[in-house]
Amino acid sequence: xxxxxIIQGSVTRDGEPVNGYVRLLxxxxxxxxxxxxxxxxxxxxxxxxxxxxxxxxxxxxxVDRQVVASQGNLTEVAIAV
Amino acid sequence: MSxxxxxxxxxxxxxxxxxxxxxxxxxxxxxxxxxxxxxxxAVRIDWKSDLQDPVRRDFIDQAGFEALLSxxxxxxxxxxxxxxxxxxxxxxxxxxxxxxxxxxxVRLLDGGRKKWELxxxxxxxxxxxxxxxxxxxxxxxSSIRAFRDDVIAxxxxxxxxxxxxxxxxxxxxxxxxxxxQEQSQRPGHVPSARNIPWAKNANDDGTFKSDDExxxxxxxxGIDLAKDTIAYxxxxxxxxxxxxxxxxxxxxxxxxxxxxxxxxxxxxVGVPIELGN
Numbered sequence: 001x002x003x004x005x006i007i008q009g010s011v012t013r014d015g016e017p018v019n020g021y022v023r024l025l026x027x028x029x030x031x032x033x034x035x036x037x038x039x040x041x042x043x044x045x046x047x048x049x050x051x052x053x054x055x056x057x058x059x060x061x062x063v064d065r066q067v068v069a070s071q072g073n074l075t076e077v078a079i080a081v
Numbered sequence: 082m083s084x085x086x087x088x089x090x091x092x093x094x095x096x097x098x099x100x101x102x103x104x105x106x107x108x109x110x111x112x113x114x115x116x117x118x119x120x121x122x123a124v125r126i127d128w129k130s131d132l133q134d135p136v137r138r139d140f141i142d143q144a145g146f147e148a149l150l151s152x153x154x155x156x157x158x159x160x161x162x163x164x165x166x167x168x169x170x171x172x173x174x175x176x177x178x179x180x181x182x183x184x185x186x187v188r189l190l191d192g193g194r195k196k197w198e199l200x201x202x203x204x205x206x207x208x209x210x211x212x213x214x215x216x217x218x219x220x221x222x223s224s225i226r227a228f229r230d231d232v233i234a235x236x237x238x239x240x241x242x243x244x245x246x247x248x249x250x251x252x253x254x255x256x257x258x259x260x261x262q263e264q265s266q267r268p269g270h271v272p273s274a275r276n277i278p279w280a281k282n283a284n285d286d287g288t289f290k291s292d293d294e295x296x297x298x299x300x301x302x303g304i305d306l307a308k309d310t311i312a313y314x315x316x317x318x319x320x321x322x323x324x325x326x327x328x329x330x331x332x333x334x335x336x337x338x339x340x341x342x343x344x345x346x347x348x349x350v351g352v353p354i355e356l357g358n
Contacts, residue, residue, distance in 0.1 A: 021195055023285070031280035032246050033257050036111075036166065036195075046260065048253055057285060059201045 002072045008044040009077035010037070011056045017041025018081060020058030027051045056081060087329045088289065089188050091197055094162055098122050104155050104211070107194070108165040108175040110318075118204035120164065120197065124153050124211060128171045128318070132178055140340070146182045146218045154211025157185065164190035164197070168280070168287040173322035176329075177338055181226065183219025189325065192287040199286055225328065227311045227337035229345055232271060233352060240310035241274035242299075244323045245343065249315070250276040252356040255347075256315060264315060265347025269354040271313070276358075277302045279319040282326045295326055306333055313339035313346070 011018045022043040023034045027050060035043050049070045056063045056079050069075040085093075097103040098121050105123040107115050115125040126132065131149055132140055141149065155161060161179060165172035169189055179187040190197070198204070227235075235241055248254040252268035270276070281298055283289055290298070299306060310327060312320040317340030324338040339346075346352065 019198070021199075026247065030247060031278065032248065034167065036114075046256075048248060055285070057195075057199060059199050062285070 005047045005049050005069050005071050005073070005075075006044060007047050007052060007054070007067060007069050007075045007077065008042065009054070009079060010041040011043070011058065011079045011081060012041050013081050018056075018058050020056060022079075023055040023057065025053040025055060029053065054079065084292065084330060087188050087325075088191050089162060090191050091200060091202060094120065094164075094190055095202065102156075102158070103160045103162060104153075105162045105164070105190075106153070106155075106172075106175070108163055108171045109194070110165070110167050110171050114166055114194070116206075118206050121203065121205045121207070122209045123164075124155075124209060126153065126175055128174060132175065138341075138345075140178065140181075143182065143218045143221060146178070147216050150216035150218070151214050154214055155216060156214045157217060159186070161187040162190055163187065164193045166194045168195060168283050168322070169193035170279075170318045170322055173325045174318040177225065177321040177324060181221050183222060191289060195287040224335070225324070225337055227313075227339035229339075229341055229349065229352075231337065232311055232313065232339055232346060235273075235309075235311050236271060236353065237273045240304050240308050241271050242304065242310060242312045242320075242323060242327075243270045243274040243276050244279040244312055244314045244320045245270075245276070246278050246280075247276060247358070249343070250274075251358050264344050267347045267354055269347065269356045270343075271346060272353050272355040274313075274355075275302050275304060277304070277323070279314070279322050282323060289326065289330065292330060295331060299327070299331075306331070309335040309337075311337050311339050313342040315343045316340070317342045 017040045024032045024045045026032050052067050054065045063081050107119045107123045108126050112127045163172040250270050255264045312323040314320040320338050327333045328336040
């Protein structure tokens with residue numbers, strides 16, 4: 001964990017998990033990674049320190065969140081759609 | 082060859098779910114995704130346990146491919162439609178296998194599993210039963226596969242396309258950002274390779290960009306499409322997607338996928354490596 005830069009969180013609607021996808025985009029807006037959300041709406045990325053955009057894709061909707069991640073810290077992001 | 086000969090949309094697949102001569106095949110990085118649900122009547126191929134040699138680092142041989150397709154109930158004259166997660170990474174990889182062994186009619190579902198889900202189309206848990214066949218594969222077509230010596234010989238001469246993310250290309254990361262950090266001995270890229278991440282081929286929903294957009298992308302990145310091309314990534318699945326774009330969609334003649342990719346090249350003793358952008 002000390003060497004890792006982890007961005008994780010959940011996608012929910014009215015407190016309920018949403019099944020969809022989360023994309024990780026770098027500071028220049030370029031695609032870096034994508035994961036499906038788990039059954040409980042969770043996602044996790046191993047990134048590097050810096051500014052990132054999380055883009056949640058769910059049926060009929062796309063939601064962006066800006067985050068700043070740092071090494072050795074867990075960056076937790078709750079995305080409500 | 083037109084785009085619809087190699088790529089079909091969800092409506093095309095939906096209309097043929099009960100056609101016995103169309104076999105829909107799911108291939109995922111997360112091989113448990115199929116167990117949860119899948120497109121009705123789709124069978125599964127596991128990119129690791131079905132397509133890789135269990136001992137050596139290599140893919141299954143001709144007899145192994147024949148046994149696999151026979152067991153899955155796929156005949157030589159069937160139309161095979163591949164789809165999967167991760168924007169069809171592993172479905173593209175399987176597509177490349179089907180071409181290596183000379184299958185006549187194989188296509189990708191545009192957008193893969195993600196687009197199907199985002200469109201809220203039906204997925205089921207029921208596993209279809211298909212009667213076994215006696216599949217006959219062709220000898221492997223090595224004109225679409227590159228080995229390490231081909232890559233070294235291509236430095237500064239042919240097009241080398243590194244389709245990993247910019248951070249993997251520059252040497253900041255050894256693996257995609259959603260996977261644990263491990264793999265090759267050294268970070269970096271093959272000298273003279275251009276970094277054109279696979280994701281630039283696709284829209285957010287996983288569908289491929291238009292032929293004109295794709296052609297413009299490679300030309301803008303300095304790729305001379307008149308020259309031969311080798312594509313690579315970390316283990317050869319993302320570069321199979323770029324191979325699909327260049328060879329199948331854009332119809333470029335001599336494009337090879339280097340499936341050894343960075344996990345092999347970045348562990349070789351004495352080969353040149355470049356760091357940074």
